[in-house]
Amino acid sequence: MSFLTGLFREEKKTESTLLIDIGATSVAGAYARYIEGELPIILYTRRLPVEVREHESREKAMLRALQILCTTLIREGAPVLMRATGSGSADMILVSLGAPWQNTSSRTEHFEQETSFTFTKSLVTDTLEKIKAATPEKLLADESVIGTILNGYETRDPYGMSVHRADIIILTSLVSKQVAHEVTAILRSMYHMKNIRMIAGGSLRYQAMRKAFPHEHDALILDATGPTTSLALIRKGLFVSILDVQSSETVASWVLHVRSELAEMGKQYPLPRTILLLAHESDTASLRDALEAANLGTLWLSDNPLKIVSVLASHIVGLVRQGTTSLDLRILLMAIFQQHHFIKEKGSSLH
Numbered sequence: 001m002s003f004l005t006g007l008f009r010e011e012k013k014t015e016s017t018l019l020i021d022i023g024a025t026s027v028a029g030a031y032a033r034y035i036e037g038e039l040p041i042i043l044y045t046r047r048l049p050v051e052v053r054e055h056e057s058r059e060k061a062m063l064r065a066l067q068i069l070c071t072t073l074i075r076e077g078a079p080v081l082m083r084a085t086g087s088g089s090a091d092m093i094l095v096s097l098g099a100p101w102q103n104t105s106s107r108t109e110h111f112e113q114e115t116s117f118t119f120t121k122s123l124v125t126d127t128l129e130k131i132k133a134a135t136p137e138k139l140l141a142d143e144s145v146i147g148t149i150l151n152g153y154e155t156r157d158p159y160g161m162s163v164h165r166a167d168i169i170i171l172t173s174l175v176s177k178q179v180a181h182e183v184t185a186i187l188r189s190m191y192h193m194k195n196i197r198m199i200a201g202g203s204l205r206y207q208a209m210r211k212a213f214p215h216e217h218d219a220l221i222l223d224a225t226g227p228t229t230s231l232a233l234i235r236k237g238l239f240v241s242i243l244d245v246q247s248s249e250t251v252a253s254w255v256l257h258v259r260s261e262l263a264e265m266g267k268q269y270p271l272p273r274t275i276l277l278l279a280h281e282s283d284t285a286s287l288r289d290a291l292e293a294a295n296l297g298t299l300w301l302s303d304n305p306l307k308i309v310s311v312l313a314s315h316i317v318g319l320v321r322q323g324t325t326s327l328d329l330r331i332l333l334m335a336i337f338q339q340h341h342f343i344k345e346k347g348s349s350l351h
Contacts, residue, residue, distance in 0.1 A: 012036040015342055016081060018073070018090040018191070019334045020066075022183065023098040023201070024058055024227045025050050027065045029073045030331045031081045031090065034342045040335050041321040043084050044077035045328050059101075063182055070190040084323065092195040093187055094338050096204045096330070099228040101176040103138070104202030106146070106242050112165040119150060119166050121159050128170070139180050142173040142199040144207060147238035154236060169238055171207065173200035199337075201225075201330075205278060206232050206239065208333035211340060212316045218272035222258065224279040224287060225330060229254065231261055233269060240269055251286060255294045262299055271300060275308045281329065284310045 013036040021028040028047035034040050048069050052061040082088035109127055111119075128143050147169035148158040155161070180198055187196055202223060209221055221232040229245040245261050248254035265271065275296075279287050288310050297306040313327035320335045 012038075014085075015092070016085055016087070016090045017338055017342075018093045019331055019338065020069075020093060020095045020187070021047075021098070021201070021328075021330045021334060022062065022066065022096065022101075023050070023225070023330075024062070024100060027062065027069050028328055028331055029069050029077065030328070030335070031073070031077050032335050032338065033081075033085060034339065039319065039321050040339050040342075041084075041323050042331065042335055043323040044073075044080040045324050045326040045331055046072055046077065047326075047328055047331075048072070059179060059182075063186065066183065066186055067190075070186065074190065080323075090191070090193070092197065093191065093193060094334060095183060095187070095196065095198040096201040096334055097141070097175045097180065097183065097198055098201035099226040101179045102141075102200035102202060103174045104200045104206070104230065104242060105172050105174075106239050107170055107172065109168050109170060110165070111167075114164075116162045116164055119148075119158055119161050119163050124168060127168075137177055138174040139177040139198075140172070141175045141180070142171075142197075142203060144171045144203065145169070146171045146207065146210075149238075154238065169240075171203050171239060171242075173203040175200055202230055202242070204337050205330070205333050206242070207340070208337040209276060209278075209311075210234070210237075211336050212311075212319060212333070213276065216274060216276065219274040219276050220262075220272060221276045222278065224254075224277065224283070229258070231258070231265070233265060233271070235269065235272065241265060251290045254287075255290045258291070259294060259296060259299070262296065266299055273300065273304055273306050275306070277308055277310050278329070279310070281312060284312065 015034040017032045019030045019032055026047050026049050030045040031043045032040050033043055048065050050062045050065045052058055078088035124145060145168050148155050149167040150158055150161055150163045151165060184196055205223055206221060217237045219234050223230045228247060231243055231245055232239060233241045243261060246257040248257055277288055288308050291308055313329040313332055316332055320332050
């Protein structure tokens with residue numbers, strides 16, 4: 001009986017992914033392993049600074065740092081992957097491209113008919129195809145449906161239902177076409193791989209945060225991990241608005257700009273009382289202290305306390321196994337994002 005059980009047992013689906021995080025001040029890479037029914041594991045992580053030389057553009061400095069990173073990943077990371085999986089090659093590369101080379105925005109598309117109609121995946125796909133948001137300078141890297149409302153009610157499994165009206169909330173990733181092509185050329189020359197997926201860093205982190213904090217149905221995500229800070233509003237588990245905060249040279253002016261954007265957002269939507277702060281770990285405490293000192297709670301016109309949560313890598317390690325001692329928040333969020341797509345594409349379910 002045990003022989004027959006083993007004979008017909010399906011092998012677990014697996015995937016090795018190379019995660020590449022590109023920002024204005026640093027680049028990072030990691031090898032992640034995905035196994036059906038298990039948490040993903042980060043096997044190797046490395047982050048390098050982007051050092052701009054005299055008379056050099058930040059873009060050129062970033063590309064040089066990326067080339068050095070790839071060499072390091074091949075020399076040091078690939079042997080780690082080989083020991084863990086039997087192969088030193090990844091199946092695909094996921095690239096998160098950050099500011100100033102990306103833009104993330106959300107919009108709502110509305111469907112309504114007098115007679116009922118069946119809400120289908122092909123209807124959504126055809127609609128997205130007709131209204132692609134690309135421009136001559138920007139590449140449409142990703143469009144993700146992050147919320148569906150049928151007949152006024154949010155629905156997690158909407159396809160096949162008969163409705164009179166529907167709204168889909170779409171998160172759009174636009175990236176610099178030139179930078180995307182240069183990054184892709186480097187990765188293909190170093191890894192000889194065609195399976196490369198690129199997404200705007202803001203879009204990836206917002207989607208990963210929803211997976212990491214599923215019980216925060218109403219929250220503000222303040223992403224200060226790059227030179228441009230962005231602010232996303234989540235209400236009833238859905239993204240409602242995303243906007244950029246004006247760049248600042250000092251923490252004091254940064255707080256003023258954040259307060260100003262919150263005030264503008266509050267004119268259109270009720271603001272939740274939880275702020276999830278994403279920042280470099282070395283900056284997290286000072287930014288949180290500055291926000292708390294600014295008495296932002298007065299914008300809510302009530303005495304209920306405002307909760308500012310500094311999101312640290314240590315908060316989400318329970319969702320990703322670490323085969324390395326190096327904790328990197330942005331890499332962990334990339335691993336969580338890719339886990340969702342591994343489940344969807346392989347038709348499996350990870351615990």
